[in-house]
Amino acid sequence: MEPSQTRFKVYCSQCREKVELSASEFRLALGRTKERTFYSFTCPACGAAVRKPAGEKIVAALVDAGVSTMRLVQVEG
Numbered sequence: 001m002e003p004s005q006t007r008f009k010v011y012c013s014q015c016r017e018k019v020e021l022s023a024s025e026f027r028l029a030l031g032r033t034k035e036r037t038f039y040s041f042t043c044p045a046c047g048a049a050v051r052k053p054a055g056e057k058i059v060a061a062l063v064d065a066g067v068s069t070m071r072l073v074q075v076e077g
């Protein structure tokens with residue numbers, strides 16, 4: 001099975017629809033703290049760009065599934 005075929009069920013915070021998305025449709029942003037670590041996706045039901053905090057388990061699951069990650073670095077000044 002291709003890693004990108006892994007699917008996740010998530011709730012959209014905009015329309016409250018439960019949607020199923022493949023790993024390739026998520027983006028994961030890894031910040032330096034939990035508060036700055038989140039995943040995002042575009043809701044297929046309402047089209048909203050949804051961003052949610054990602055706990056350790058979610059991060060691990062998304063990384064395992066091959067979700068694109070970006071590491072956030074703090075910009076000084």
Ligand SMILES: [Zn+2]
Pocket residue numbers: 012013014015016017043044045046047048
């Ligand atoms: Zn939605």
